[in-house]
Each structure stands twice: as structure tokens, then as C-alpha cells.
Amino acid sequence: MAMRIASTNLIVPSSSLISRLSQFSGVMVIRNRRFSFSASKISMSLKAGIVGLPNVGKSTLFNAVVENGKAQAANFPFCTIEPNVGIVAVPDPRLHVLSDLSKSQRVVPASIEFVDIAGLVKGASQGEGLGNKFLTHIRQVDSILQVVRCFEDNDIVHVNGVIDPKSDIDVINLELVFSDLEQIEKRLEKLKKGKAKDSQSKLKEEAEKKALESIQSALMDGRPARSIPLSDFEKDSIKHLSLLTMKPVIYVANVAESDLAAPEENPHVNEVMKLASDLQSGLVTISAQVESELTELPHEERTEYLKSLGVSESVLGNLIRATYSLLGLRTYFTSGEKETKAWTILAGMTAPQAAGVIHSDFEKGFIRAETVSYDDFVAAGSLAVAREKGLLRSEGKDYVVQEGDVMLFRFNV
Ligand SMILES: Nc1ncnc2c1ncn2[C@@H]1O[C@H](COP(=O)(O)OP(=O)(O)OP(=O)(O)O)[C@@H](O)[C@H]1O
Numbered sequence: 327m328a329m330r331i332a333s334t335n336l337i338v339p340s341s342s343l344i345s346r347l348s349q350f351s352g353v354m355v356i357r358n359r360r361f362s363f364s365a366s367k368i369s370m371s372l373k374a375g376i377v378g379l380p381n382v383g384k385s386t387l388f389n390a391v392v393e394n395g396k397a398q399a400a401n402f403p404f405c406t407i408e409p410n411v412g413i414v415a416v417p418d419p420r421l422h423v424l425s426d427l428s429k430s431q432r433v434v435p436a437s438i439e440f441v442d443i444a445g446l447v448k449g450a451s452q453g454e455g456l457g458n459k460f461l462t463h464i465r466q467v468d469s470i471l472q473v474v475r476c477f478e479d480n481d482i483v484h485v486n487g488v489i490d491p492k493s494d495i496d497v498i499n500l501e502l503v504f505s506d507l508e509q510i511e512k513r514l515e516k517l518k519k520g521k522a523k524d525s526q527s528k529l530k531e532e533a534e535k536k537a538l539e540s541i542q543s544a545l546m547d548g549r550p551a552r553s554i555p556l557s558d559f560e561k562d563s564i565k566h567l568s569l570l571t572m573k574p575v576i577y578v579a580n581v582a583e584s585d586l587a588a589p590e591e592n593p594h595v596n597e598v599m600k601l602a603s604d605l606q607s608g609l610v611t612i613s614a615q616v617e618s619e620l621t622e623l624p625h626e627e628r629t630e631y632l633k634s635l636g637v638s639e640s641v642l643g644n645l646i647r648a649t650y651s652l653l654g655l656r657t658y659f660t661s662g663e664k665e666t667k668a669w670t671i672l673a674g675m676t677a678p679q680a681a682g683v684i685h686s687d688f689e690k691g692f693i694r695a696e697t698v699s700y701d702d703f704v705a706a707g708s709l710a711v712a713r714e715k716g717l718l719r720s721e722g723k724d725y726v727v728q729e730g731d732v733m734l735f736r737f738n739v
């Protein structure tokens with residue numbers, strides 16, 4: 327990372343400092359499993375929970391995702407935290423393009439955490455199965471991947487005896503709805519007592535009450551909390567409840583290998599597709615079984631195997647990327663000889679906040695950011711040429727960082 331010194335009051339981090347900082351933040355991700363946005367007090371965890379009925383392919387998908395994540399990240403501090411929690415690299419072809427142009431010694435991708443949650447059954451919210459414990463696990467994630475069985479296989483038991491995506495999705499959603507309703511009732515009871523001391527907390531409690539009442543009536547109609555439009559203030563006021571149906575969902579239609587080439591011919595997939603759109607959620611069609619077998623094959627045999635199934639590429643990367651953008655996450659890059667690195671921010675973050683992801687000092691002492699779009703960087707071929715051509719812009723503290731920006735920060739400590 328080369329930085330030009332513009333004046334003496336600028337402390338310009340040497341490449342070794344930058345590299346230490348980035349390693350440090352890599353460790354932070356693992357230890358705390360959280361990115362903290364210091365001064366802006368935005369704390370963001372990147373957890374996606376894999377849920378579904380028992381025996382639908384959750385663990386098979388989890389294992390494939392985690393193995394793939396390892397493969398994507400040659401130099402990434404990947405680790406499995408517990409047997410059912412894994413940090414996975416977010417595949418991004420732009421990283422390698424930038425790294426080649428900058429002749430970087432290493433590439434560090436963005437990451438996301440996947441959690442394999444045990445099967446949920448009807449009655450979970452009443453403690454059926456290992457119900458409440460699983461619901462607690464779901465409460466801790468930021469987004470949900472709901473695996474729906476769309477493959478027929480008489481040897482693999484379906485808990486309800488038949489493959490029926492609508493009923494499977496309903497069972498899971500109903501448990502989430504029941505659990506949210508219970509939380510909301512308890513909370514509204516408390517709010518009735520109106521313990522707010524000052525006018526600010528009174529306002530917040532009122533916003534919370536209003537939001538919870540609208541959510542409550544949606545839930546009674548079987549609609550998820552996320553379907554209710556809320557103001558930022560209202561959203562903030564109910565955040566502490568971590569409502570399950572507030573979390574964004576991607577439905578994962580898990581199909582047989584024989585369906586991979588033409589999934590639209592499988593009526594179960596069509597049903598999931600329709601439900602996903604009714605429930606304002608995403609959809610990815612995948613064969614967890616095939617993906618998990620792929621991760622065990624040497625690279626050179628993978629394409630051949632996929633070809634034999636009538637498809638050209640693995641969709642795991644798409645699933646990981648879809649999960650990442652579902653969380654409202656965006657990527658900006660730093661790119662130099664030492665390394666090319668993808669940094670994760672929330673959509674709408676300003677340059678100082680984005681700088682704070684690297685180190686809080688970058689945010690506190692932020693002066694300016696030099697930034698160039700990914701496309702312009704690639705067209706120019708290097709930061710130096712981008713600067714010569716006037717493509718490298720100097721932006722101040724109000725600049726909202728755009729997806730794919732390549733950035734340099736100037737700061738003062
Ligand atoms: N797309 C698929 N096609 C065929 N078989 C599959 C597919 N996906 C998973 N399976 C098989 O289904 C069985 C159950 O898979 P898995 O153990 O991943 O389910 P699970 O949802 O994790 O179950 P549990 O809730 O019990 O943990 C396994 O034998 C697995 O190989």
C-alpha cells in the first residue's frame with residue numbers, strides 16, 4: 327500500500343503497518359465474530375443460520391459451504407469455531423483482478439459466518455424436539471437460509487412422510503411466528519407499565535409499542551415481521567427483541583442431482599419459488615449432495631463431473647454472495663503490493679466509517695479518502711495511472727462509499 331505524503335501533519339501508515347492492521351482485524355473477526363464500527367457504534371455480525379426440518383440436507387449444505395470457503399481463501403485465516411460454525415470466504419473474482427494488477431503478495435477476501443442449526447419440528451416454540459434451544463440459536467443469526475427438501479429419495483426419511491415444500495415452509499415459519507408472538511406479548515405487557523423516565527425514552531417506548539402492535543397483527547395473519555414497513559427509529563426501538571421473522575430469508579431448494587440441469591421442471595422447486603416471492607425472500611436452487619461431493623473431488627475433475635450433470639458451474643459461490651448482499655453488506659477494496667483486501671461495510675456507510683473498519687484511528691483522524699471505482703482502476707491498470715488520468719477522486723467525510731470502490735485513506739492522529 328503506497329501512500330503519498332501530502333503534508334507533514336499527515337501520518338502515513340507504512341505498508342507494514344497497514345499489513346499489521348489488516349492482520350489484526352482478521353483476528354478480530356475470528357475472536358469476536360463481529361466487526362465493530364468504533365466511533366459510529368455500528369456493530370455488525372455476519373452470521374447466517376441454516377435452518378429447516380430434520381433430514382432435509384442442512385449439514386450437507388453446511389459442509390459444502392465451509393469446504394468451498396476454505397478453497398476460496400488460500401491465505402485467509404479460515405477457521406471452524408465449533409463443529410457447526412464456520413467462517414467462509416466470500417468469493418469475489420474482482421479480488422484476483424486487482425491483486426494481479428497491483429502484484430499483491432496476498433489476497434484477503436471478505437468473510438461470512440455460517441451456522442448449522444439442528445432440525446426444527448412442529449411444536450418447537452412449545453419446546454417440542456429441542457425446540458426452544460434451536461429458536462435461541464436462530465435468534466442469534468442475522469439472516470436465515472431455510473433449506474427445503476425438493477429431492478425424492480425413499481431411503482431418506484422425511485419427518486412428515488412426503489415431500490411437500492409448502493407444508494415444510496409453513497411448519498418452520500409458524501414456529502418462528504409463534505415464538506415472535508410470545509416475545510411481543512411479553513414485551514407489550516411490560517411497556518404498558520410505561521417505565522420511561524425522560525421524554526426521549528418515552529418517545530422510543532411509544533415507537534416500540536406502535537411497531538410491535540403492527541407486527542403483532544401481521545403475525546396473526548401469518549405474515550412475517552419483515553413485511554411491515556417501519557421507520558429507522560421504529561426499527562431501532564425493537565432491535566433488542568431480535569424478532570425471528572424480521573430476519574431476511576433465502577430459501578434453498580435442495581434438489582436431486584438429476585434435477586440440476588432443469589430445476590424448473592421440478593414442481594416442488596416451482597412451489598418454493600412462488601412462496602419465496604410471496605414471503606419477500608430470496609431463492610437459490612442447489613443440490614447440497616452434489617456440492618458436497620464436488621468439494622471432495624480434485625479441481626480438474628469438478629468441471630467434468632458438473633458437465634455430466636448438465637451444468638457448467640457450482641452455485642455455492644452464488645449462494646454465499648446472495649447471503650452477503652442479503653445482509654445489506656457491501657465491499658470496498660484496498661490494493662497494493664503487500665495485499666489486496668476486501669473490506670465489509672454496510673450499504674450507505676460514509677468514507678470515515680468505512681475507514682474505521684480498518685482501524686478506529688483511521689476514522690477518528692479521517693481527513694480525506696482517495697477513491698476510484700473498480701472499473702476505472704482496472705481500465706487504468708494501476709493507482710498511479712488512475713491518478714494521472716484524474717480518475718482517482720479526493721473525497722471528504724460525507725462521501726458515501728460505493729460498492730467496489732478502491733480506496734486509500736489519509737488521516738491524522
Ligand atoms: N440434494 C440431495 N439429494 C439427495 N440426497 C441428499 C441431498 N441433500 C442431502 N441429501 C441426503 O439427505 C440426508 C440428510 O442430510 P443431512 O444430514 O445434511 O440433513 P440435516 O438437515 O442436517 O438433518 P438433521 O436435521 O437431522 O441434522 C443425507 O443422507 C444426505 O446425504
Ligand SMILES: [Mg+2]
Pocket residue numbers: 384385386444445
Ligand atoms: Mg444436520
